[in-house]
Amino acid sequence: MKCLSSCRLPDRSSYIWYKNGQVIRSQTSSSYSVYLNRADSFSCAVKGHEDFPSLPVYAPKVPSVSLSPSGEIKEGSSVTLTCSSDANPAAKYAWYKRTYQHYEFISEGRQLVFSSIQSSDSGYYYCTAENTLRKTTSESIFIDVTYAPKLPSVSVSPSGEIIEGSSVTLTCSSDANPPAKYTWYKKNVNPDLQPLSKEPQLVFSSIQSSDSGEYYCTAENQLGKRTSEYIFIDVKCE
Structure with missing residues (x-):
């Protein structure tokens, strides 16, 4: 000095x-x-x-990180992270994202702005404050981006020919945050009636020829609801 x-x-x-x-x-x-x-x-x-x-x-004091707006962060919304530290000379700021024990540089500047935040932006973020005397690092802040279910996919197990009397499982899956709740239906059956299942899986312990037909599922959370494509089950008699 x-x-x-x-x-x-x-x-x-x-x-x-x-x-x-x-x-x-x-x-x-x-x-x-x-x-x-x-x-x-x-x-x-x-x-x-x-x-x-x-x-x-x-040297810069340990930086603090603030989030605006506070509360639930919905996909597509505008979100701003602000890094603050008392320092003289004034600090320069940088932002990083922690992923799988790695640290990815994001940007420089006091604020990190997401004009339309996406589910892929979820994760832990921290900032550094640096002047000619030293660099200091903030605590991490977790960004949890919520979003409606993506288009559900449907799979059948076992694959291949389905024989009457065998065990068959249909599985519905969708990426969602919060996690989705699932419901199963059969095409051409009134959906206002009791659904076939309200679980991710629809299980036929001993499937019958009368079970042949097209099935679909829905995935729903408080942000939205999506419906899968149809899957056709053709039950063969022995």
């Missing part, structure tokens, strides 16, 4: 250095080298002009 003055000073001027507001009596030169702890601040003054000390310089 170097103590500078905009005024013309006499040759061989002496300086006073302060650490956390206390005089460092062993230092009288214009320069001072020291290992800087995160909590330390330093200032200086020209000897004889102690009433006009410099502003203290210090």
Whole structure:
């Protein structure tokens, strides 16, 4: 660190250095080298002009991260993360995302703005604040993006020919946050009647020829509802 003055000073001027507001009596030169702890601040003054000390310089404090708007974050909404740290000289900020123990640089700047946040943006974020003295890192903040179910997919097990009397399972799956609730229906059967199942799986423990037909499922959470394509079950008699 170097103590500078905009005024013309006499040759061989002496300086006073302060650490956390206390005089460092062993230092009288214009320069001072020291290992800087995160909590330390330093200032200086020209000897004889102690009433006009410099502003203290210090490393960035541990940054805080705020989220706007607070509360539930829905896919497609605008979300802003803000990083704040007290520092002199002023800190420069950078944003990172933590994925599978790796740290991905996202952007520089005090704010990280998602104009239309997506489900893929879910994850842990943190920021760094850095000046000429040190870099400090914030705690991570978790972004949990909620979204309506994607188009459900339907699978049948076992695959291949379905023989009467065998066990057959239809499975409905959809990516959703919060997780979806599932309902099974058979085509051409009044959906207002009791559905076939309200579980992800529709199980036929001993399937019959009368069970032949087209089936579909729905996936629903509080953000929306999607309906799968039909799957055709053709039961063969032995």
